[in-house]
Amino acid sequence: MKSIREIAADPNFVKGIYNYCDRWCEKCPFTSKCANFALNEDRFGDTENRDLNNKEFWNKLSGIFKETLEMIREDAERLKIDLDNLDKVEFQPMKDNENHYLIQLCLQYEKYAKAWFEEPVYIELESTKSKKIELADAFEIINWYMFFIGVKFRRALSVSPDDDEEFRFIETNGTAKVALIGIDRSLLSWNILVQHLPKSKYLLEIISILSKIKLVAENQFPNARNFIRPALDE
Ligand code: SF4
Known part of the structure; x- marks a missing residue:
């Protein structure tokens, strides 16, 4: 070993x-x-x-x-x-970002998305196993990123100003980028649900919150989209 x-x-x-x-x-x-x-x-x-x-x-x-x-x-x-x-040793407390607008939106998204998976329409699909592969993939993707997005934005917002500049740039943008990718994939997946499932105002509301998170995050981390993560984006 x-x-x-x-x-x-x-x-x-x-x-x-x-x-x-x-x-x-x-x-x-x-x-x-x-x-x-x-x-x-x-x-x-x-x-x-x-x-x-x-x-x-x-x-x-x-x-x-x-x-x-x-x-x-x-x-x-x-x-x-x-x-x-x-x-x-004096430890620097982690910056509290829970009141940051971006994190508040993430919390709202997590709450709504989690609740949707407890909705009758989802439970019925799960129990009858009648859903198509495409839907199953969409469920899986949404679930994978549901809490991941908020966790990553918390991390990106918490990078210490005391760290050296290069590290700050890489850590902030690399972390924000993977959260943005999670948003893109989740949005695509929610849209697949909208296409296949009965029209629901609730589903559209979730998409709207997530779209808002995307806009706020792109504004907060303007270099994240173009940041090249080693191997992953090369
Ligand atoms: S880069 Fe490594 S830790 Fe990340 S998903 Fe791939 S195998 Fe897993």
Whole structure:
């Protein structure tokens, strides 16, 4: 079994590709370039081991924790940080963005979208399994990105002004870009639902909230759309 450091140092992997992706590894065309994917495959490749009740799974997980802790200790030593006296270190509190208009819209979207999946029309489709593949894909896509979009915008808004400029630019725009991609795909999926399902004011309202999020986000992060994420956009 390779160590985390060995996997991370493999030149076949694109550095940090997993920072600006949508974490949907099952659908990702870049798994062969991703150290995060390789690590998971190496440790949990056997699907049986994904069973949370499987003792082996937790043993492996605890192995990763130990390895990570060792790496943190090594890095701390190198940076002369005393991990046993962290109360003396001043931490910067994360910027509270919950009142930001963009996040408020995301919360509204999550609430409406989640509620739609509890609507009779959806439950009926699920239980009769009569839906077309296209609809099933749309459901899956919407669900994948439903909370992801807000999480990513929170992250993009939280990048510290104390970090160096290059890092700030990459982190903000890479993160906002993947959220925008999530919006595009979700909008497309909601539109598929509108085409196939009985016309509902509720569905249109959800699309309108999401479209608003898109506009506000593009305005908030004007460089995000054109930002080239390593490998993912090349
Ligand atoms: S880059 Fe692809 S394989 Fe790697 S974490 Fe992201 S989605 Fe998963």
